[in-house]
Amino acid sequence: MRLDAPLLDAHLVVDRGAFRLDVPLRVAAGEVVALLGPNGAGKTTALRALAGLHPLTAGHVTLAGVDLDRPARRAWVPTERRPVGVVFQDYLLFPHLTALENVAFGPRRHGVDRRTARETARSWLTRVGLAEHAHRRPRQLSGGQAQRVALARALAVAPSLLLLDEPLAALDARTRLDTRAELHRHLGAHPGAALLVTHDPLDALVLADRLVIVEAGRVVQEGDAATVTARPRTEYVARLVGLNLHRGRADGHTVRVGDGLALTVADRLDGDAFVAFRPSAVALHPTRPEGSPRNTWPATVAGVQRHGDNLRVQLDGPITVAADVTPAAVAQLHLTPGQRVWAAVKAAETHAYPAAG
Missing domain, CATH: 2.40.50.100 (RNA polymerase II/Efflux pump adaptor protein, barrel-sandwich hybrid domain)
Structure with missing residues (x-):
């Protein structure tokens, strides 16, 4: 894994009133990075900036050598055209669509024909163990099943960057344990970069290769789990470990x-x-x-x-x-x-x- 040539090279600068996010972020292909911090630290703002849901004030988002957002050059790629998959905290599945149609939605928006999109969706539902639930709507799924449909939908577009916003927060303790193990398997197989936003240290330690700790819009510590847990540098990190x-x-x-x-x-x-x-x-x-x-x-x-x-x-x-x-x-x-x-x-x-x- 070559961190000197990251798949994602970003410097996220976002002004929101009195709050400023100023976070450099580099993620290699095949690497999972966890972005941790207390409430209000800027984690979700960072994720939304990477997804194209919130424009940068300054800095840049470069993915696989292509500028997705660079205000100084007026470079901007809309959300739907970015090779980015997102799993939101509440999953945001379309309630009127089946699991199959939800997963096929991404490829369709990227210009794939209906038949191919449905074949891709079927393949991903099989990979996440939900082939037999293809024609169920979200209200007919358990929390863990809905999370897996959301993950399949994000991965169905073959994203260079996968973003996960508190993907296990809505699950009960037992489902969380099983789903965490399942998610770990899929992240390990993902060839692109992955960024996990979480406040749960166990999720970060189990799922991520590297931790980036953000407080008040700034990076206060980063490194692998062993380094961060052995030598915390702020009270928040100390409490975390x-x-x-x-x-x-x-x-x-x-x-x-x-x-x-x-x-x-x-x-x-x-x-x-x-x-x-x-x-x-x-x-x-x-x-x-x-x-x-x-x-x-x-x-x-x-x-x-x-x-x-x-x-x-x-x-x-x-x-x-x-x-x-x-x-x-x-x-x-x-x-x-x-x-x-x-x-x-x-x-x-x-x-x-x-x-x-």
Whole structure:
């Protein structure tokens, strides 16, 4: 996979009132990139710009060497003429058309004759396992089946770029699991570039080769899953991968964070640094602990919520952290909002890395 010669080469600049999207994006043939970010980050605006549903203010969208949108040269290719397939969050299947007719719609709009379009549609419905549902209308399909029809419709035009906008968000947990595996198989077979817009880290980690994190219209971090999860660079990314993250100043094995708290860390470094540690690494005590933990500080319980089989305790203090503890520990410590406790994290449980770069 050659990222130095991407199939999609884009610089998406879109002004929408006070909000500006400014996102460079490169996707190679056969690569799946996940675009993640909090609500309002600009993910959907980026997808709509690539699809031709929202013109760029500046920058460019170049696909397979052809400019689809370049305002400086007044180059603009309408949505229906772009070699782009889109799977929308709500699928947007035509309610009055059968599954077969929905899938055949794309090829027909690209100038394919009716018979050939229907043959293509039949082939794709077979590939997504819905051949026997060809003559059903959307209201007669389950959520997972509707998602597969929408995917078949997007792929039926043989797109150079496949765009997926929260494709699994409308599904229940069980259907989501099965459909995610099915989608992974089809994305793996797609020869073009694919961009997945999602807020779900599991979808991104399972389906994508590379993650691009966007906040407030800008790219804040990108890389493969291992890189992003090991070294988050913003609080949003840290929450996404389930870590506490703090920025501070390192001097050897000590990093000063928050309100002057000195944390002893396993990694040695100097200068601006991040310190990350898992909520499960945070131990809580009714009084200041003696012995091995070198990092201790007084904290106040801000909230307690269920988190899987454990409980997640939000703590305020010199730094704000989350701690995962057992229900038995909560009962033993009588943890309630406003209670004072001591938090402790062993140096060996921390991961420190440079904030620059």
